[in-house]
Amino acid sequence: MNKVNYAKELEKKITLFQKEGRYPRLLLHACCAPCSSYCLEYLRQYFDITVFFYNPNIMNEPEYRKRVEEEKRLIAEYNRQVETGDFTGMHSDETARKIEIIEGDYIVKDYLDAVKGLESCPEGGDRCTKCFELRLEESARIAREKDFEFFTTTLTISPLKDAERLNRIGQEMGEKHGVGFLPSDFKKKEGYKRSIELSHMFDLYRQDFCGCEFSRLQREAEKRL
Numbered sequence: 001m002n003k004v005n006y007a008k009e010l011e012k013k014i015t016l017f018q019k020e021g022r023y024p025r026l027l028l029h030a031c032c033a034p035c036s037s038y039c040l041e042y043l044r045q046y047f048d049i050t051v052f053f054y055n056p057n058i059m060n061e062p063e064y065r066k067r068v069e070e071e072k073r074l075i076a077e078y079n080r081q082v083e084t085g086d087f088t089g090m091h092s093d094e095t096a097r098k099i100e101i102i103e104g105d106y107i108v109k110d111y112l113d114a115v116k117g118l119e120s121c122p123e124g125g126d127r128c129t130k131c132f133e134l135r136l137e138e139s140a141r142i143a144r145e146k147d148f149e150f151f152t153t154t155l156t157i158s159p160l161k162d163a164e165r166l167n168r169i170g171q172e173m174g175e176k177h178g179v180g181f182l183p184s185d186f187k188k189k190e191g192y193k194r195s196i197e198l199s200h201m202f203d204l205y206r207q208d209f210c211g212c213e214f215s216r217l218q219r220e221a222e223k224r225l
């Protein structure tokens with residue numbers, strides 16, 4: 001079976017919205033500022049975006065707070081560009097729109113319950129599937145509750161994350177909650193590379209592990225090899 005090119009699917013939808021002359025309301029689930037940097041630079045030209053920071057998988061609270069603050073700082077920087085019209089160094093221009101943010105519940109127990117029995121899975125395995133389901137279901141629920149036309153996630157920018165699995169889960173959660181899921185594969189079109197450039201440009205905090213304590217320990221072990 002041919003693989004779906006989710007980046008192209010998104011482009012097709014954007015072309016259609018542009019023809020219709022509209023900027024749909026999008027709830028963008030975001031995991032951290034570095035991953036958001038490119039996604040927001042790209043999407044803010046075509047959507048009215050509210051970032052949804054919902055990541056109870058970040059088990060260490062100081063780490064969680066640090067990531068939320070960086071997300072807010074990035075959004076403030078992007079909104080300042082829109083206000084001043086100064087887009088120096090950016091790949092977006094005055095078509096960019098301001099971005100809002102909502103912080104979801106931070107209840108680590110919800111994550112631990114979701115991945116119970118899968119704690120020792122390697123990164124990329126079944127534990128991550130449960131983690132994606134938890135975060136995308138809550139994103140779909142909030143998108144529906146707050147009347148967004150679409151939701152999607154920055155998670156597809158990571159070369160370590162399976163875009164096919166994320167898009168399948170997103171689609172299922174959208175259908176379950178009655179809200180549109182926007183397909184994506186943000187790592188394509190040099191998206192991941194651009195996120196690193198933007199992270200340097202804005203001096204963003206870039207963690208070297210995904211989020212849960214299990215991924216942190218795995219990364220520590222890999223570094224020791």
Ligand code: SF4
Nearest residue numbers: 128131210211212215
């Ligand atoms: S490695 Fe990342 S995606 Fe996988 S369970 Fe941990 S936080 Fe979630």
